[in-house]
Amino acid sequence: MNALLDLAARQLRADLAAAPARTRERFSPEGRAARCRTIAELRALAKRSVPKPIFDYADGAAWDEVTARRNLAAFEDVTLHPKALTDVSAVDLRTTILGGEVALPIIAAPTGLTGLQHPDGEVAIARAAHRAGTITTVSTMASCTLEEVAEASAGRRWFQLYVMSDRGLVDELLARATDNGYEALVLTVDVQVAGVRERDVRNGFSVPPRISLRTLAQGVAHPRWSAGFVANPRMVPANLGWEGSASATLAASVNKAFDPTVTWDDLADLRSRWKGPVIVKGVMRADDAQRCVEHGADALVVSNHGGRQLDGAAASIEALPAIADAVGDRAELYLDSGIRRGTDIVKALALGARAVMIGRALMYGIGAAGEAGARRAFGILDAELRVALALAGYPRAADLGMDAVSVR
Numbered sequence: 001m002n003a004l005l006d007l008a009a010r011q012l013r014a015d016l017a018a019a020p021a022r023t024r025e026r027f028s029p030e031g032r033a034a035r036c037r038t039i040a041e042l043r044a045l046a047k048r049s050v051p052k053p054i055f056d057y058a059d060g061a062a063w064d065e066v067t068a069r070r071n072l073a074a075f076e077d078v079t080l081h082p083k084a085l086t087d088v089s090a091v092d093l094r095t096t097i098l099g100g101e102v103a104l105p106i107i108a109a110p111t112g113l114t115g116l117q118h119p120d121g122e123v124a125i126a127r128a129a130h131r132a133g134t135i136t137t138v139s140t141m142a143s144c145t146l147e148e149v150a151e152a153s154a155g156r157r158w159f160q161l162y163v164m165s166d167r168g169l170v171d172e173l174l175a176r177a178t179d180n181g182y183e184a185l186v187l188t189v190d191v192q193v194a195g196v197r198e199r200d201v202r203n204g205f206s207v208p209p210r211i212s213l214r215t216l217a218q219g220v221a222h223p224r225w226s227a228g229f230v231a232n233p234r235m236v237p238a239n240l241g242w243e244g245s246a247s248a249t250l251a252a253s254v255n256k257a258f259d260p261t262v263t264w265d266d267l268a269d270l271r272s273r274w275k276g277p278v279i280v281k282g283v284m285r286a287d288d289a290q291r292c293v294e295h296g297a298d299a300l301v302v303s304n305h306g307g308r309q310l311d312g313a314a315a316s317i318e319a320l321p322a323i324a325d326a327v328g329d330r331a332e333l334y335l336d337s338g339i340r341r342g343t344d345i346v347k348a349l350a351l352g353a354r355a356v357m358i359g360r361a362l363m364y365g366i367g368a369a370g371e372a373g374a375r376r377a378f379g380i381l382d383a384e385l386r387v388a389l390a391l392a393g394y395p396r397a398a399d400l401g402m403d404a405v406s407v408r
Ligand SMILES: Cc1cc2nc3c(=O)[nH]c(=O)nc-3n(C[C@H](O)[C@H](O)[C@H](O)COP(=O)(O)O)c2cc1C
Pocket: 057, 058, 059, 071, 109, 110, 111, 112, 113, 139, 140, 141, 142, 160, 188, 281, 303, 304, 305, 306, 307, 308, 336, 337, 338, 339, 357, 358, 359, 360, 361, 363
């Protein structure tokens, strides 16, 4: 009896000694992110973790946000047709993207100003993508420089270009991307002008951030975020020489810097100058997709920019089948806008995408807990995708085809 009491007392003492560390770990951003079971839960954690204007910038979309909602709802109109009596003991997520193998059919989408969510910004996303065995795409508007990301991650990297009116700057960006081992050029074609994101307008979201009583109050309410921001303020896109420029709304800055005259001639010009693969991002029509292929594009991203540009546009998943039909095997297709679940990925692959890109899922992750949160986003989708493929009776993600789905 005494020996038993002695053992219980020793265990209690050990538990109490470990309690502070366990509590710290439990309430750390990393601990909280690790307990998120879904992308929706990561979103909720990000919402609590960063100031409202910063969360709204990532979460928000254009005008009435109809297309953003439709991106999510349209996945519900795709029905899965599970195949019975298939051996699913080994689920294989691997596929090839532009000739190189990736561990899962998910690519990090380019996101601008990622460092506002967490100072590690695109570096955190690149590291998480590399760890997941896949590719990251660094935006022209990234908070980290192309060199910083290259230095921080040995994984596959693509460079996403917005064509600026200052073509000298475009040439410089292309040269830096080449020199730093960015494998493919992703030309985004759906930001001819800035979309009107009314949450940003209401919040007075600007670049660099304008410090007001309201933003100070937000900072005080989010001390952990503020400490990171003060230690390493990522105020402006790092690759464009905007440091020291006056604060302006994001839309005004975009409309001043981006070139609205970009046409097919620019695609032809970039195609001839960029030595690696060219990917056109923001294609929503079969005729455009066909024309991209004729201009030598190696891949297309079927995307409405997460509903952040033309509100009222179709959901990307609705646009995919006709584009897949028009393109056939002449170019690889990726899809983004609205991926929140493993089953969304199954549906996109079945309808003709080779992989999906994820934007907000990663933004929520890094807002919640930096690199650990981005890893969690990949982890959640990887795990969901494995179960969904097993239940659908397609143990190899790369084998999914039209027979696996129907569209309402
Ligand atoms: C905060 C944020 C910033 C973005 N910045 C860029 C960008 O700089 N370049 C780009 O091509 N797309 C950008 N996008 C669009 C994404 O690449 C992607 O198309 C979109 O997020 C996909 O939708 P999802 O967020 O529902 O996954 C951004 C998206 C978000 C949410």
